[in-house]
Amino acid sequence: MQVTDFRCLHQAEIDFDPEFTLISGPNASGKTSLLEAIYFLGRGRSFRTRRLERLIRSGTERLIIFGELDIAGRRMTLGVEGSVRGIRAKLGGERAASLAELAAAFPVQIIDPEVHRLIEEGPGRRRRFLDWGVFHVEPNFIGYWQKYYQALRQRNAALKAQQPRSMVCAWDADLVRYGELVSEARRRYVTQLEIRAKRLAKDLLALDLSLAYRSGWGYRSLREALDQIWVQDQQFGVTQIGPQRAELTIRLEGFAAKDRISRGQQKLLAAILLISQIKLFPLESPIRPTLLLDDPAAELDEERLAGLIHEIRAQSVQLIVTTLHAEFAAFGAPRRRFHMDRGSVTAI
Numbered sequence: 001m002q003v004t005d006f007r008c009l010h011q012a013e014i015d016f017d018p019e020f021t022l023i024s025g026p027n028a029s030g031k032t033s034l035l036e037a038i039y040f041l042g043r044g045r046s047f048r049t050r051r052l053e054r055l056i057r058s059g060t061e062r063l064i065i066f067g068e069l070d071i072a073g074r075r076m077t078l079g080v081e082g083s084v085r086g087i088r089a090k091l092g093g094e095r096a097a098s099l100a101e102l103a104a105a106f107p108v109q110i111i112d113p114e115v116h117r118l119i120e121e122g123p124g125r126r127r128r129f130l131d132w133g134v135f136h137v138e139p140n141f142i143g144y145w146q147k148y149y150q151a152l153r154q155r156n157a158a159l160k161a162q163q164p165r166s167m168v169c170a171w172d173a174d175l176v177r178y179g180e181l182v183s184e185a186r187r188r189y190v191t192q193l194e195i196r197a198k199r200l201a202k203d204l205l206a207l208d209l210s211l212a213y214r215s216g217w218g219y220r221s222l223r224e225a226l227d228q229i230w231v232q233d234q235q236f237g238v239t240q241i242g243p244q245r246a247e248l249t250i251r252l253e254g255f256a257a258k259d260r261i262s263r264g265q266q267k268l269l270a271a272i273l274l275i276s277q278i279k280l281f282p283l284e285s286p287i288r289p290t291l292l293l294d295d296p297a298a299e300l301d302e303e304r305l306a307g308l309i310h311e312i313r314a315q316s317v318q319l320i321v322t323t324l325h326a327e328f329a330a331f332g333a334p335r336r337r338f339h340m341d342r343g344s345v346t347a348i
Contacts, residue, residue: 001041004064005057007033008343017335018070020319024326024348025340031322034340035110035292038320041065041080042108042290044087044099052082069106072286078105100135100142107136107287109274112294116266118273119258123247130213130248133277134189136285141185148178152239160237165230175242176222182243183215183222189280190248196276204268204307205261207252216245268304275308278315291317295324305330 003012008030025031032048036055039047046055056063062083069076080102081088089096091105109132118125134141151174158168194211201209217225222242226233229240250257250269257269281289291312297305309330312319321328326339326348337348 001038001068002064002066003034003037005060006037006040006055006063006065007057009033009037010057010343012037012343012345014338014345015336016318016320018318020331020334021321021336021338022326022328022331022334023320023322023338023340023345024324024328025322026324029340030343030345031340032112032294033343034345035112035294035320035322037065038290038292039108039110040082041067041078042102042106044080044089044102047110047112048114052087053084055082067106071105076105078102098146100146103132103135105287107281107289108292109278109289110292110294111271111274111296112292113267115270115274116263118270119250119266123245126248126250127244127246129273129277130186130189133193133280134185137189137280137282138185141182144178144181144185147174148182148243151175151178152242152244156238159233159239162237165234168233169226172223172226175239176226179222179243183213183246186243186246187213187215192280193273193276196279197272200272200276200311201252201269204272204304204311205252205265207261208254209257209269209272210251210254212249212251214247214249216243216247217241264300264304268300268308271308275311275315278317281316283316289317291315291319293319293321295322297323 001014001016003009012034023031023034036046036048040055049055062081064079064081066079067077069078076092079090087099089099089102091101096102118129131145151171155168155171155175158171190211190213197211198209201207220228225241232240252260258266261269278289278291293312296308300308313331319331321331326337339346339348
């Protein structure tokens with residue numbers, strides 16, 4: 001991977017090991033920014049901010065991240081550029097039609113010190129978590145998702161313009177069809193995710209975990225729900241129900257998870273969900289996920305950290321770990337080591 005003008009990284013080039021790479025360095029040396037650049041290459045967005053201008057190194061006009069993948073012996077290039085004009089992506093030298101193409105070629109997930117926000121924050125973060133997982137196990141999902149949100153944007157534009165009901169509801173057929181397909185795919189995925197996460201929660205937290213998917217429009221059909229909510233939609237100028245309002249509920253021992261456990265336990269629970277998501281990644285896929293671990297020892301005691309590491313080592317992933325210390329024996333000996341200081345990367 002080559003990184004140019006991303007956060008504190010002026011120029012950085014690094015060749016990661018297919019199995020395990022360890023990156024060490026003091027606080028504020030750029031370790032998290034390097035992981036953020038890897039994540040950006042596979043997602044087209046940051047896990048730390050939604051503001052693109054914060055990612056571009058001060059005094060410069062654009063960031064560039066270029067990567068070369070080895071997929072079952074076949075080489076593939078991908079790259080992203082961010083500037084005031086937005087984000088552009090290329091795959092195999094060709095302009096990517098959407099950022100979803102990056103995610104398909106380079107699936108990347110992160111467990112960082114802020115991972116507890118998956119539990120603690122609102123449903124939007126959990127929907128993004130859910131959709132990334134469904135995208136990788138149901139090939140048709142991205143098409144359903146894109147067509148639903150296209151219809152939703154058009155319907156909301158008509159509502160905002162105070163167009164007559166016939167003009168607004170012209171989008172309802174696609175909204176209903178693709179909204180229900182999105183919801184069904186998410187629900188199937190949550191059923192499989194719960195099976196895997198439930199066992200891990202019992203082993204690592206000694207608590208009973210349950211997951212449930214709420215569609216965003218109750219128990220009626222989406223068509224019926226849209227008819228009943230029409231007055232509110234018209235009043236607020238936006239569609240009030242649908243998959244964009246869906247929620248993944250997370251409960252421990254029958255109670256909302258965020259109200260029952262400490263910050264450290266929230267972090268471990270979020271990590272459990274992310275590992276369970278990786279367990280669902282198709283075994284037949286020639287592409288392995290890349291898992292980023294940013295300072296995994298933060299806020300976890302030795303026993304919980306050992307249990308988490310045991311589960312991570314059992315997964316078929318490319319592992320990239322940052323730590324304050326040059327040695328981190330918990331994952332065994334890394335095949336490649338790098339040290340970071342003031343945004344500069346050096347092989348050890």
